[in-house]
Amino acid sequence: MVVPELKPWRVARPHVTRVANAVRPRLARVTTAARPRVARLARAAKPQVTRVTRAKTWQYTTGAATVGLALAAVVVTAAGPWDSSGQRKAERDRAAARAGGGGADHGDRPGAAAGAPKPAPSAASVLTGLGGGTHTVRSAPGGKAFADVLDPLLNDPSLGSLRTAAVVDVTTGRRLYGSRAGEAVTPASTTKIATAVAALSALGPDHRLTTRTVYEPDTGELILVGGGDPTLTAREDGAGEADLRTLARETAAALKRTGVREATLSYDTTLFAGQELHPIGVNDNIALVSALMVDEARTDDSTHGPAPRVADPAAEAARTFAELLETHGITTTSPGPSKATSRAEALAEVASPPLSALVERMMTNSDNDIAEALARHVAVAAGEPADFRGAGRATLARLQKLGLPLNGAVFGDGSGLNRDNRLNADLLTALLLKAADPARPDLRATLTGLPVAGFTGTLSARYGDGAAGLVRAKTGTLTGVNALAGTVVNRDGRLLAFAFLASGTTDPVTAQAALDRTATALANCACR
Numbered sequence: 001m002v003v004p005e006l007k008p009w010r011v012a013r014p015h016v017t018r019v020a021n022a023v024r025p026r027l028a029r030v031t032t033a034a035r036p037r038v039a040r041l042a043r044a045a046k047p048q049v050t051r052v053t054r055a056k057t058w059q060y061t062t063g064a065a066t067v068g069l070a071l072a073a074v075v076v077t078a079a080g081p082w083d084s085s086g087q088r089k090a091e092r093d094r095a096a097a098r099a100g101g102g103g104a105d106h107g108d109r110p111g112a113a114a115g116a117p118k119p120a121p122s123a124a125s126v127l128t129g130l131g132g133g134t135h136t137v138r139s140a141p142g143g144k145a146f147a148d149v150l151d152p153l154l155n156d157p158s159l160g161s162l163r164t165a166a167v168v169d170v171t172t173g174r175r176l177y178g179s180r181a182g183e184a185v186t187p188a189s190t191t192k193i194a195t196a197v198a199a200l201s202a203l204g205p206d207h208r209l210t211t212r213t214v215y216e217p218d219t220g221e222l223i224l225v226g227g228g229d230p231t232l233t234a235r236e237d238g239a240g241e242a243d244l245r246t247l248a249r250e251t252a253a254a255l256k257r258t259g260v261r262e263a264t265l266s267y268d269t270t271l272f273a274g275q276e277l278h279p280i281g282v283n284d285n286i287a288l289v290s291a292l293m294v295d296e297a298r299t300d301d302s303t304h305g306p307a308p309r310v311a312d313p314a315a316e317a318a319r320t321f322a323e324l325l326e327t328h329g330i331t332t333t334s335p336g337p338s339k340a341t342s343r344a345e346a347l348a349e350v351a352s353p354p355l356s357a358l359v360e361r362m363m364t365n366s367d368n369d370i371a372e373a374l375a376r377h378v379a380v381a382a383g384e385p386a387d388f389r390g391a392g393r394a395t396l397a398r399l400q401k402l403g404l405p406l407n408g409a410v411f412g413d414g415s416g417l418n419r420d421n422r423l424n425a426d427l428l429t430a431l432l433l434k435a436a437d438p439a440r441p442d443l444r445a446t447l448t449g450l451p452v453a454g455f456t457g458t459l460s461a462r463y464g465d466g467a468a469g470l471v472r473a474k475t476g477t478l479t480g481v482n483a484l485a486g487t488v489v490n491r492d493g494r495l496l497a498f499a500f501l502a503s504g505t506t507d508p509v510t511a512q513a514a515l516d517r518t519a520t521a522l523a524n525c526a527c528r
Helices: 007-051 057-079 089-097 143-154 188-203 244-257 313-327 355-365 368-382 388-401 425-436 508-524
Strands: 162-169 175-179 210-216 221-225 262-268 345-351 471-478 481-489 495-503
Touching (some): 143 162, 143 175, 143 508, 188 355, 188 368, 188 388, 188 425, 188 471, 210 244, 221 313, 244 313, 244 345, 262 313, 425 481, 425 495, 481 508, 495 508
Parallel strands (some): 221 262
Antiparallel strands (some): 162 175, 162 495, 210 221, 210 345, 471 481, 481 495
């Protein structure tokens, strides 16, 4: 039996969703703050219960209402569509429950070790085009109305000497606003939107990055082969990620089965090519771009954001691997670089989470290490040298195949740290439209990974008094450059894609605030 959706609900649904999303974080904070007080009151009241002979009705009502509100807040927060990392719970739960429904694992190789992870399940679409279905959506507003709202905000002096912008209706693809939208400028980390689309298109959302070990029987050499996975971890709590500890344990077991307990240890980083040092130089925002590293070569316990990095990520990863092998009874030499041959025997391997999850992590945290690795994987898939230039050419070629407007586009890297990058607002909104296309669910992680205003990632501390929960956007910040590109739900329940880029800014804090006000104005706009 199919129950039809009532027309009043179809009309009201966007507004109900908007309100629910906006109040959820506040309810959660109230519940968290109130929990200790509720516990203390309960403990204090317990001895009095036996002395109460007749309770008043209003006392029961008040108590029940208070408990009910707190419980509702907890339930709404726990059952909401976003988990603590900003991803959709429903999508993950449904994908995990789909037995045998996964996509192709692009990391398959002959001789792969037994017990390797199965292909990741293909998640269902999480963003249905607002024009689809039977619910009613108001017609797209006119451009002049948007100009009246946005022009004064974009003329804020804190946005520097050059501002470019575009706003597009996601349902129709119609551009609603443009200001120098075709002018290519330095995009900073909004470059990652292009990197995400290129990687997902080239490799598929279910692709995994595999780190493996092989044994050269002729030379007795054990080789740790880097698979270009910067999320490979050696931490004990690395659940869900490729784990160097697991790789060491399984490698040791495989060696012991053949009677080997001593080996010459080497490491292979030849998947990537060219210069490892980013053009920005040594910087806490990024490690050397190597096909082999552990925990993004961080020297502290952080998982994202700036941090000091080790000088040689591959060598440090191999040394850590040697120490782990020793705990399993395998003695090795001091590791050195090498290259595995076609005669090498496969021992063990570990695989990253699916590419869709890596893209979401990259977008949410603006992870430069993941971005540069994915750009190089795009190059490998295209048959280009896996260096900065090859990755740039491969990214351009991949986006061209998608029919995207590339006038003036330059990719000097995949992360946006390179100031020589050039993108325009038209391309950024076109990328977001492509990722929202119901016919391209493979690109959807580009959107689901966008930070949520006031909730997650690089927007978690922004929009406290603005469009929290309504704006999802990739941030971009370099000295003198501030950018914001993403999606927003306006007052009519319409999904809009936008890109705002500012150059020549002098104060990043005031520039970010000006961009946030502009995006908030879109959320509050019922422009017609």
